Amino acid sequence: MSDNPTNTQIQGEIDGNDVVLFMKGSPIMPQCGFSAAVTQALTMMGVKFKGVDVLENMEIRQGIKDFSNWPTIPQLYVKGEFVGGCDIVREMYESGELKKLFDEKGVQYAS
Amino acid sequence: MAMAAADIEQMIKDALPDAEVTINDLAGDGDHYAAHVVSKEFAGKSRVQQHQLVYQALKGRMGNELHALALQTSAPE
Numbered sequence: 001m002s003d004n005p006t007n008t009q010i011q012g013e014i015d016g017n018d019v020v021l022f023m024k025g026s027p028i029m030p031q032c033g034f035s036a037a038v039t040q041a042l043t044m045m046g047v048k049f050k051g052v053d054v055l056e057n058m059e060i061r062q063g064i065k066d067f068s069n070w071p072t073i074p075q076l077y078v079k080g081e082f083v084g085g086c087d088i089v090r091e092m093y094e095s096g097e098l099k100k101l102f103d104e105k106g107v108q109y110a111s
Numbered sequence: 112m113a114m115a116a117a118d119i120e121q122m123i124k125d126a127l128p129d130a131e132v133t134i135n136d137l138a139g140d141g142d143h144y145a146a147h148v149v150s151k152e153f154a155g156k157s158r159v160q161q162h163q164l165v166y167q168a169l170k171g172r173m174g175n176e177l178h179a180l181a182l183q184t185s186a187p188e
Binding site: 034065069070071072082083084085086087088091092 | 158159162163166171173174175179181182183
């Protein structure tokens with residue numbers, strides 16, 4: 001699996017950033033309602049995150065689905081761990097679990 | 112491409128026979144659904160693992176024919 005250059009690139013993004021959102025479009029201009037919803041949750045929490053636009057790279061667009069065994073985008077990763085897609089992130093945001101997870105993992109908030 | 116709610120429910124029940132499945136057709140267009148699935152199989156599993164079981168039941172349709180299925184899963188109380 002690590003021989004695959006796309007997986008190496010995905011792993012690099014996840015290792016290099018505390019919070020990574022694989023999404024359609026950019027955080028400024030999400031191109032899909034589900035990606036927009038997760039971007040909004042993260043933005044409202046004031047958490048720093050790296051958005052990776054899968055529409056710019058077809059290999060990552062498919063590769064991220066294989067990587068996580070998850071069929072849809074967006075996908076949120078926190079400190080190397082796959083947290084979930086839009087439904088899970090929304091549920092965790094509403095219940096306060098997402099904030100708890102960020103706090104436990106020592107994720108940096110924008111000042 | 113769209114899928115009928117009954118087909119979604121059947122595929123989930125084929126894989127998770129004890130599942131209670133509630134499906135709402137949100138936009139009335141057969142393409143935007145919300146599903147709540149309750150199954151004993153989910154007990155002790157993370158949300159990611161629970162959703163993966165449902166996606167496996169849908170055999171690759173999620174993200175293809177089925178664009179929007181908002182999913183909520185839980186184990187019986």
